[in-house]
Amino acid sequence: MSVVREDVRHAESACPLDCPDACSLDVSIAGDRVVAVGGSRKNPVTEGYICAKVRRYPEHMYGPTRMLHPGIRTGRKGQGEFRRASWDEALDLVATKMKAVRDIRGGEGIVQVSYGGSNGYLSQDTTDARLFYRLGASRLLRTVCAAPSGSAAMGLYGKMPGVAYQDYAHANLVVVWGMNASVTGIHLVPYILEARKRGAKLVVVDPRRTRLADGADLHLALRPGTDLPVALAVIRWLFESGRADRKFLAETAHGADELERRAWPWTIERASAEAGIAASDLEAFARLYAETSPAALRCGWGPERNRNGGSAIAAILALPAVAGKFGVRGGGYTLSNSGAWKEIDGMAAVAAPEPSTRAINMNRLGAALAERGAGSVDLLFVYNSNPLMTLPEQERVRAGLEREDLFTVVFDPVMTDTARYADVVLPAATFLERTELSRGYGAFVLQKAVAAVPPAGEARPNHEVFAELCRRTGVARADDPESAEDIASVLLRTSRRGEALAKDLSRDGVAFLAEGVAPVQFVDAFPRTPDGKIYLVPEDLDREAPEGLYRYRADVTTARFPLALISPSSDRTISSTLGDLHRAAVPLAMHPGDAAARSVKDGDRVRVFNELGSVRCRARLDSGMREGVVFLPKGLWSHNTDSGTTANALSPDTLTDIGGGACFNDARVEVERLGEA
Numbered sequence: 001m002s003v004v005r006e007d008v009r010h011a012e013s014a015c016p017l018d019c020p021d022a023c024s025l026d027v028s029i030a031g032d033r034v035v036a037v038g039g040s041r042k043n044p045v046t047e048g049y050i051c052a053k054v055r056r057y058p059e060h061m062y063g064p065t066r067m068l069h070p071g072i073r074t075g076r077k078g079q080g081e082f083r084r085a086s087w088d089e090a091l092d093l094v095a096t097k098m099k100a101v102r103d104i105r106g107g108e109g110i111v112q113v114s115y116g117g118s119n120g121y122l123s124q125d126t127t128d129a130r131l132f133y134r135l136g137a138s139r140l141l142r143t144v145c146a147a148p149s150g151s152a153a154m155g156l157y158g159k160m161p162g163v164a165y166q167d168y169a170h171a172n173l174v175v176v177w178g179m180n181a182s183v184t185g186i187h188l189v190p191y192i193l194e195a196r197k198r199g200a201k202l203v204v205v206d207p208r209r210t211r212l213a214d215g216a217d218l219h220l221a222l223r224p225g226t227d228l229p230v231a232l233a234v235i236r237w238l239f240e241s242g243r244a245d246r247k248f249l250a251e252t253a254h255g256a257d258e259l260e261r262r263a264w265p266w267t268i269e270r271a272s273a274e275a276g277i278a279a280s281d282l283e284a285f286a287r288l289y290a291e292t293s294p295a296a297l298r299c300g301w302g303p304e305r306n307r308n309g310g311s312a313i314a315a316i317l318a319l320p321a322v323a324g325k326f327g328v329r330g331g332g333y334t335l336s337n338s339g340a341w342k343e344i345d346g347m348a349a350v351a352a353p354e355p356s357t358r359a360i361n362m363n364r365l366g367a368a369l370a371e372r373g374a375g376s377v378d379l380l381f382v383y384n385s386n387p388l389m390t391l392p393e394q395e396r397v398r399a400g401l402e403r404e405d406l407f408t409v410v411f412d413p414v415m416t417d418t419a420r421y422a423d424v425v426l427p428a429a430t431f432l433e434r435t436e437l438s439r440g441y442g443a444f445v446l447q448k449a450v451a452a453v454p455p456a457g458e459a460r461p462n463h464e465v466f467a468e469l470c471r472r473t474g475v476a477r478a479d480d481p482e483s484a485e486d487i488a489s490v491l492l493r494t495s496r497r498g499e500a501l502a503k504d505l506s507r508d509g510v511a512f513l514a515e516g517v518a519p520v521q522f523v524d525a526f527p528r529t530p531d532g533k534i535y536l537v538p539e540d541l542d543r544e545a546p547e548g549l550y551r552y553r554a555d556v557t558t559a560r561f562p563l564a565l566i567s568p569s570s571d572r573t574i575s576s577t578l579g580d581l582h583r584a585a586v587p588l589a590m591h592p593g594d595a596a597a598r599s600v601k602d603g604d605r606v607r608v609f610n611e612l613g614s615v616r617c618r619a620r621l622d623s624g625m626r627e628g629v630v631f632l633p634k635g636l637w638s639h640n641t642d643s644g645t646t647a648n649a650l651s652p653d654t655l656t657d658i659g660g661g662a663c664f665n666d667a668r669v670e671v672e673r674l675g676e677a
């Protein structure tokens with residue numbers, strides 16, 4: 001569509017997608033359509049630019065996969081064939097099925113799956129939770145990402161606010177551990193580069209040579225799943241060499257002696273051997289960390305994606321405490337800052353108590369859907385998520401979705417791979433078509449944005465549709481908050497600063513933490529534990545971990561499946577969101593040595609397989625890969641590979657030591673070359 005420049009007007013918005021940065025946005029509109037999305041400067045970390053993914057958001061809103069009206073299945077499950085239906089017909093059908101399952105099988109026969117499609121307060125845990133709670137549905141444990149790291153951060157520090165992105169510019173040492181900041185949380189990178197210009201050192205811990213690792217002073221390319229012994233070895237070295245800040249630990253932390261005892265088996269040599277890195281590099285890292293301040297540690301979500309994930313994150317987060325890195329601008333750690341907003345009770349608008357129904361760990365959805373008889377799932381309601389493409393044991397999830405006796409509803413802006421298996425599809429409004437209140441989990445901002453344009457077609461906002469389903473299933477009450485404004489004000493009122501936040505949001509569209517835009521750990525921000533101290537070996541986590549916190553469980557590689565498959569983020573999708581725009585075939589990255597051992601050349605067709613499934617795609621030789629490790633990005637859709645399967649077809653549904661998280665990086669595979677036919 002060509003647009004005359006004078007016809008374009010601008011609206012402010014904020015990105016609530018599953019990304020730490022929560023960019024403030026400048027939206028260009030012509031008529032009632034968004035024609036461009038760019039960055040604004042309201043969120044101080046956005047600095048006027050956004051990622052390439054969201055710049056393409058108008059294609060997502062108006063592209064061929066956008067769902068414009070409700071549909072009822074006409075074809076086989078998986079074919080994605082639907083006839084057009086009115087909202088009335090579709091919602092009546094869904095409500096009737098819900099009531100029937102509740103009355104015959106019991107509410108636990110209903111399972112909802114929602115995760116990560118939006119981090120907005122209004123599009124999740126409001127009227128949706130009200131509906132499922134009041135129906136007595138099974139509860140969902142949202143564990144596919146950040147559950148182990150969240151547990152560790154809560155246990156050690158009560159989710160203390162982390163180092164602000166801006167303050168990385170003040171660091172003399174930056175450690176980026178298990179995160180590719182060039183594609184996830186991209187606004188951190190300029191601050192790291194600013195610090196580098198001043199002479200700051202950079203250490204990157206990652207099995208791949210990422211863009212940041214390429215220019216780093218030290219790159220520790222660990223074998224996946226060995227972050228725990230590596231972090232413990234640094235802890236032991238700090239204690240043993242007299243570099244641990246025992247005074248700080250005595251004043252501010254519980255459990256320092258016990259942590260030291262548990263780290264003691266991990267010498268630099270032993271941990272290096274386990275991780276497959278040079279002992280001299282690991283010792284150089286320990287020494288650099290001990291001797292350089294301020295030191296900012298950016299911990300990503302890569303280290304949690306294996307059997308040792310929770311303990312690994314806990315050990316990494318313990319490093320700044322042991323080495324005494326807090327109390328100075330540019331010193332400390334950053335993980336997720338979502339907990340910084342715990343002054344707002346995100347569940348307050350549910351207006352219903354959580355039932356004590358069975359809890360289903362979403363990482364084991366395939367197993368749950370396979371269950372028959374008294375425990376069977378009869379109705380699956382999917383929103384804000386694309387579980388076929390995002391959860392482990394993809395073929396088991398697919399087999400569940402294919403069940404003819406399972407009634408599946410998918411409520412999404414676009415026709416996802418999961419939606420193709422639905423009995424009823426409902427078109428959801430995108431975040432630019434509805435009011436949203438959202439917080440960053442990297443940047444310390446709270447933002448409110450109203451709809452920039454009306455919804456395309458007949459799409460409707462989440463909170464409206466779930467409120468309507470409450471009415472049609474007979475569980476609505478007269479005083480339920482239902483409108484976006486009512487829900488937002490209920491949520492804001494839960495903060496003691498509610499009035500001030502509401503005022504800031506209505507005046508500026510943005511509000512900041514009580515601790516300020518860039519709080520310094522142990523100066524402005526302190527552990528939010530009951531006594532304000534650090535818990536280095538929290539008792540509850542120690543009980544939860546099968547062999548106790550910080551106990552390493554050995555590599556799961558086998559002779560038959562010797563390659564570790566990792567599936568980190570790419571610069572094309574946000575988890576699987578916007579996968580509709582990423583149509584290209586995606587290759588498997590492998591080290592030339594691993595390829596040569598299998599007679600695979602660059603561009604060859606290959607099959608990646610294990611006992612759970614297989615993926616057919618091309619191979620891309622990449623000397624930046626660690627030998628023994630292969631890489632397919634997360635968030636792919638079926639159109640990205642020849643087989644329609646993705647890395648999750650090869651991921652086990654085993655769980656991390658704490659938090660019940662996904663062990664994606666415990667996938668062990670073999671690769672074989674295929675012919676061109």
Ligand code: SF4
Binds near residue numbers: 017051054185
């Ligand atoms: S996905 Fe992240 S970087 Fe991209 S616009 Fe949203 S918040 Fe900004």
